[in-house]
């Protein structure tokens with residue numbers, strides 16, 4: 001018998017109308033503490049909300065702002081942001097409040113989702129609030145509108161059905177190295193937050209197109225004996241010329257980015273942070289947008 005040591009890793013976009021229960025579901029998926037921490041990352045722009053590592057699979061759950069029919073410009077920008085998260089995900093999960101059923105919003109979401117070729121699944125949430133017959137009728141109605149690969153009946157609040165969804169995602173994400181080290185859950189999320197904060201500082205400092213073609217990965221996140229964090233990150237850029245700009249004259253630019261990031265991270269984590277930043281060129285990076293664009297590099301026009 002051969003032991004399967006292949007790792008899997010991918011993005012799961014949670015798409016839904018406001019109030020469908022996405023945040024509650026995320027809490028159920030990754031644990032309350034994690035979602036509180038990532039909430040801070042959210043304020044720094046991240047769409048990524050939580051990372052779950054189960055056996056060989058790592059799933060990165062990507063939140064989307066509640067999608068509704070855009071009227072104002074700002075609304076359109078929000079919708080754009082939501083859909084850009086969806087575009088890069090490996091699995092698209094539509095979350096529907098089964099008590100509210102098939103609304104115009106859901107119709108619009110289904111229409112939007114039908115443009116994507118990725119696996120789509122339906123999550124009927126709040127099943128604790130409706131009768132079984134209503135639930136089955138709704139599942140059928142929605143599946144007639146879009147061919148969902150699976151339908152999950154979930155109560156995010158009570159945690160019912162959540163495990164089935166995670167198990168599905170674990171096998172649906174592609175064979176791929178993990179994006180985050182195998183650490184305990186909280187540190188995974190802290191590492192993610194740390195990447196986001198540094199990327200934000202990079203954006204603020206460098207006003208050219210470079211940040212759009214750059215990503216920050218936290219390679220090491222260690223809690224030290226004194227409670228401080230040792231964080232080692234790599235800023236990957238697409239070209240040698242970009243590397244020079246990010247480093248700046250005598251390394252001044254990267255130094256500033258590091259200082260600003262470290263300061264904010266110390267505030268967020270409420271502990272001393274030792275931050276080590278490196279810049280590396282990874283040319284192929286930009287050719288694989290599905291892996292990295294979801295880190296928030298997408299911008300509304």
Ligand SMILES: Nc1nc2c(ncn2[C@@H]2O[C@H](COP(=O)(O)OP(=O)(O)OP(=O)(O)O)[C@@H](O)[C@H]2O)c(=O)[nH]1
Pocket residue numbers: 016017018019020021022023024025065066125126127128129154155156157158
């Ligand atoms: N009864 C019940 N209530 C739920 C369930 N899931 C979520 N809720 C409630 O629905 C409301 C909205 O949940 P959220 O998780 O904030 O919804 P959301 O989709 O993240 O909302 P937005 O951030 O506006 O997009 C909250 O009051 C939750 O407690 C569920 O399974 N059962």
